[in-house]
Amino acid sequence: MTTTTAYVETALPRQALERGHIVRAIARDPDRITIPDTPGLAKIVADVFHTDEIDSALEGNELVLSGLGVPKGTKPGVLTAGARSAVASGSMPPPKTSSASW
Secondary structure, eight states, X not given: OBOOOSHHHHHHHHHHHHTTOOEEXXXXXXXXXXXXXXXXXXXXXXXXXXXXXXXXXXXXXXXOOBOOOOOTTOXXXXXXXXXXXXXXXXXXXXXXXXXXXX
């Protein structure tokens, strides 16, 4: 999960941890990740403007959830950079297909 540093962005990882999932919380500054240390939580330093860092952080994950927010004063392009870095990551397996009919 990217950006787990503000209250709103921490709700999803907290719920995932409570349900026993492993969470990799990614932020430029891991000290700003407000989720308390708990089993299953890894705090990872990576910047969405550096695709190689995001690629390393996402290695081996089956799912990527982004909670990127844009607080006042954030430089332009953070949301786009985050999406591009996640998509450009070669670490993600191909999407699973579903045979469900709608």
